[in-house]
Amino acid sequence: MPSITPEGDGLTTFGLTIMMLVVCWPTVIARYLVRVKKRALGLDDWLMGLGMIMTTAWSGVLIAYCYSGGGYDPTDPRITSQLLQQALKMYFICQSVYCPTTIPVKVSICVALLRIGGTVTVYRWSLFAIMAITAVSGIGSMAGIVASCSPPSAFWDSSAGTCNALINTTAAYFISACSILTDFALAILPGFMLWSVQMRRSVKVSVAIILGFAAFASCATIVRLRYLLALLDSQNFLKHSAKIAIWTVIELAIGIFAGSAPALRPLLKYIPFRTRSEADDYHESRGEASGHIRMETYESGTFAKSVRNPTDTKILGDGSSQEYILETHDGAPRGIEVRKDVSIKVESLNRPS
Secondary structure, three states: OOOOOOOOHHHHHHHHHHHHHHHHHHHHHHHHHHHHHOOOOOHHHHHHHHHHHHHHHHHHHHHHHHOOOOOOOOOOOOOOHHHHHHHHHHHHHHHHHHHHHHHHHHHHHHHHHHHHHOOOHHHHHHHHHHHHHHHHHHHHHHHHHHHOEEOHHHHOOHHHOEEOHHHHHHHHHHHHHHHHHHHHHHHHHHHHHHHOOOOOHHHHHHHHHHHOOHHHHHHHHHHHHHHHHHHHOHHHHHHHHHHHHHHHHHHHHHHHHHHHHHHHHHHHHHOOOOOHHHHHHHHHHOOOOOOEEEEEEEOOEEEEEEOOOOOEEEEEEEEEEEEEEOOOOOOOOOOEEEEEEEEEEOOOOOOOO
16 A cells, blocks of 8 residues: 655644544543542443544544545646555544544533433433434444445546535534534533532532533534545545544544543542642542441441541431432443431540449
């Protein structure tokens, strides 16, 4: 297979693709290790793993596109007709594979959010709607791209048949518009879900920011929109398509990282320079009181003896309320648990002899 050293936008695309794989693979692997250790491996983890595998396959084809002349000016004497056909073929495959690749990544984020707000009807149906839009746009756009040429090989070999560039561009706009809609929805929804959860404000903010990081993915999609009309310019397609590829890589990388980062929160306890308040935030976000050991359940309450002061006994039962997200062993959503706490101080009394 002939090749040429990537330059310009092709080199940028190649570098970003490698960077995405270097960052996202360790993130996803760490996510799996954390969930396995907590015995909480669920459907969202498997979907993200599938999305990462599909993204890796897509990246391999994209790298082949870069080494086939992607980003080059088609009038460059180094771009032979064979290289041009090869680059167009690789891009066609990339464009087709990208559409279904976004499905498991976004559905994984939705399934994870169902664990938080799955018991609230409006949140549950909103997440189902996002998953439906993602699936329909991904499969529909792939079908449109493949159907834009008859046969598909006409995309890179004009002598094989005919192509309708308008269908290809319309499919690209359709999936981009749906991506922007779902990305913004996934960025805003976590904030409402966490609003009623009783935890420290710093914990709420950090979790909401991480989950809301998906908004940056939609920004990449918006930037990509300006280059989609270039798909109609068959003379400079090779050059302009690399700009589209750049922002597609950024969008996928942000989606995978933002979808996996919240699961890595338990790893914060291994950071040596964390402050005490940060440690307390971590425990309280899990529904645990800092400095206390959880004991067996007795009647309507749970006893916990203070590590710092053995004369203090906490009865976690019917007093003030505490609300936190439940974790499951099988990944099934269980919603939010409300726990009522009562603190009782017990002092030792010296009995007269």
